[in-house]
Amino acid sequence: ALIAEAEAFTGDAARALQVARQELDRGGRHRPLLQRASGIALARLSRLDEADEQLRIALGGAMEAEADYEVAATIDALDSLGAAGQDMLIDRDEIVERLKIERLPVLALAPNARP
Numbered sequence: 018a019l020i021a022e023a024e025a026f027t028g029d030a031a032r033a034l035q036v037a038r039q040e041l042d043r044g045g046r047h048r049p050l051l052q053r054a055s056g057i058a059l060a061r062l063s064r065l066d067e068a069d070e071q072l073r074i075a076l077g078g079a080m081e082a083e084a085d086y087e088v089a090a091t092i093d094a095l096d097s098l099g100a101a102g103q104d105m106l107i108d109r110d111e112i113v114e115r116l117k118i119e120r121l122p123v124l125a126l127a128p129n130a131r132p
Contacts, residue, residue, distance in 0.1 A: 018037075018051050019050075021033050021037040021051055022053070022054045025061065030058040033054055036054075056068045056075055060098060060124060061124075068098060075091045079091055089118065089121065092109040093122075093124075
């Protein structure tokens with residue numbers, strides 16, 4: 018799961034997507050992280066509609082699992098796509114403050130990928 022996340026943010030986005038999908042097929046407790054990595058990889062590949070959909074699935078899974086860090090990180094990724102509503106941003110900021118997170122990873126989108 019961490020390899021998929023690292024590749025999604027700074028490495029080979031196509032490899033990140035492949036690793037995340039393989040691991041998602043196996044299931045497990047890292048599902049929200051893998052879904053978020055998939056969404057980030059899709060965004061970096063300029064597949065923004067798919068990225069948005071995958072990140073929303075990741076957000077639902079993170080909320081269901083009560084994985085607060087994943088909730089905040091996924092909302093932040095959605096915000097990078099311009100797809101996070103104000104209520105989401107308030108939730109993210111509350112989680113970041115409560116967990117004392119200094120900084121969330123920054124999503125670097127492909128050139129011209131922002132809506």
